[in-house]
Amino acid sequence: xxxxxxxxxxxxxxxxxxxxxxxxxxxxxxxxxxxxxxxxxxxxxxxxxxxxxxxxxxxxxxxxxxxxxxxxxxxxxxxxxxxxxxxxxxxxxxxxxxxx
Numbered sequence: 222x223x224x225x226x227x228x229x230x231x232x233x234x235x236x237x238x239x240x241x242x243x244x245x246x247x248x249x250x251x252x253x254x255x256x257x258x259x260x261x262x263x264x265x266x267x268x269x270x271x272x273x274x275x276x277x278x279x280x281x282x283x284x285x286x287x288x289x290x291x292x293x294x295x296x297x298x299x300x301x302x303x304x305x306x307x308x309x310x311x312x313x314x315x316x317x318x319x320x321x
Contacts, residue, residue, distance in 0.1 A: 249317045257307035259314040268301035276300045 224246060253259040262268050270276040274293035278300035282289045292298030306312025 249319055251315050252318050254307060254310035254314050254316045256309045256316075257314060261303045261307055261310070261312045261314040263305040263307050266305040268303050271296035271300055271302050274300060 224244060226244070230244070254261075257264060260268065271278070271293060273295040274280055278293055278296060278298045279290050280293050282291065293300070296302055303312050307314070310316050
């Protein structure tokens with residue numbers, strides 16, 4: 222973790238408790254969204270299978286004898302499409318929580 226100290230703190234330290242110098246650091250951690258449980262969809266709805274890749278997450282391109290497989294550009298390789306994204310996490314499936 223990067224902690225910024227001003228010049229005075231770096232020379233004289235911060236709060237001294239016995240032999241240790243203490244600086245309080247507040248941070249947040251990311252965790253699974255408590256509303257959608259990481260599904261990225263609003264409660265009561267489900268992600269739909271991507272119509273472009275048929276849920277495989279990949280596109281197969283053929284050029285003569287060569288065959289190339291690449292992630293689907295519509296679903297970005299996930300194989301599903303979020304029609305109704307979760308509101309609190311904005312469809313990411315992750316929320317920021319204060320650390321304890």
